[in-house]
Amino acid sequence: MANLTRDFFIGLSNNKCLNKNAQKWGFRLGADKFVAGTDIASVTRTIKEMNAKGISCTVDNLGEFVSDRSEAEASKQKILKMLNQIHKEELDCHVSVKLTQLGLDINRKLCIQNMKEILNQAEEFNIFVNIDMEDYAHFQATLDVLKILLEEYRNVGTVIQAYLRCAGEVLDQLEDVRIRIVKGAYKESEEVAYQSKSEIDQNYLKLAKKRLLGNAYTSIATHDHHIINELKDFIQKNHIPHDKFEFQMLYGFRQEMQYELAKAGYHFTTYMPFGNDWFGYYMRRLAERPQNINLVVKDAFYTKDNQLKKEPILTGALAFSLWMLWKSKRKSSTKSS
């Protein structure tokens, strides 16, 4: 059942038409709980609040799978503006980017050129740039681009997804590079990715422990308290210095735990997405935690002070369809299991 629900929301996250339309709607369906703002000014306010609590941030200008040069150019310009803002406001923050947002699907040279402009600016301001890892269809291309960038830059790193069977092998090739370890957010085939939670968790722990014993900086990105607790024990037993790693979580998830880890003296970074292109990101979050569908329904029909909305037509209709689809998938999977 969990897999069916996950597949359903991941399917929605890839729907080009819904993604495009959602950009015009503004935040709907409760997305504002997980997206830190629509523009640079609003995300800056949230970063400052997190920084004041001892939490660093990595900011992501939402958007992916761009097929138009002008869109790739606009994304690059926005990232450059964000880098300026981080520098000017002295924010404790780095940036996360997606290569498909910067033209990877249009022309690899264009994407590399865009990344170089971003990295030059970031280098000047001493800011790290993380390349998020997207679906497996872009995995090798992402690593190839990273390899080219590493010939010139040290302020760049990427993400390794523990669900990939080849994750260990690739991680060994990147032993000197700053890496974020995640479980993996996309739907991948059994051929390339572990499917069961226990296999993914086991691989996650194996990869994280190996990295923690190595030399390069590692970001442990998960909301899974079992994994976090086991790694905290491992770190203590092996006397691993706190400046070699950090914990990371997504904005809006397990907020109390984020503060507790920072308070306990661990480096902590919150992943902070912003912008209008929120649909795909938000649907992947629903895929991971379908309980959040309650937020969607509440947001569609009620105002912030719990009054029934007068005109919930667009959001209500969409939320209702999502809800019905989710329920029917749930019913059919219960019947068949």
Ligand SMILES: Cc1cc2nc3c(=O)[nH]c(=O)nc-3n(C[C@H](O)[C@H](O)[C@H](O)COP(=O)(O)OP(=O)(O)OC[C@H]3O[C@@H](n4cnc5c(N)ncnc54)[C@H](O)[C@@H]3O)c2cc1C
């Ligand atoms: C900072 C960051 C960056 C990421 N970057 C990428 C990327 O570049 N590429 C990519 O593919 N994926 C990325 N991801 C997403 C990642 O791959 C996972 O899909 C996502 O983090 C969910 O997996 P999890 O490790 O949190 O554990 P899950 O398996 O989702 O959760 C494990 C357990 O943790 C508990 N839990 C989880 N969330 C909550 C909650 N909100 N409240 C209470 N309990 C909870 C539950 O007990 C749950 O069973 C990123 C994730 C983070 C945190």
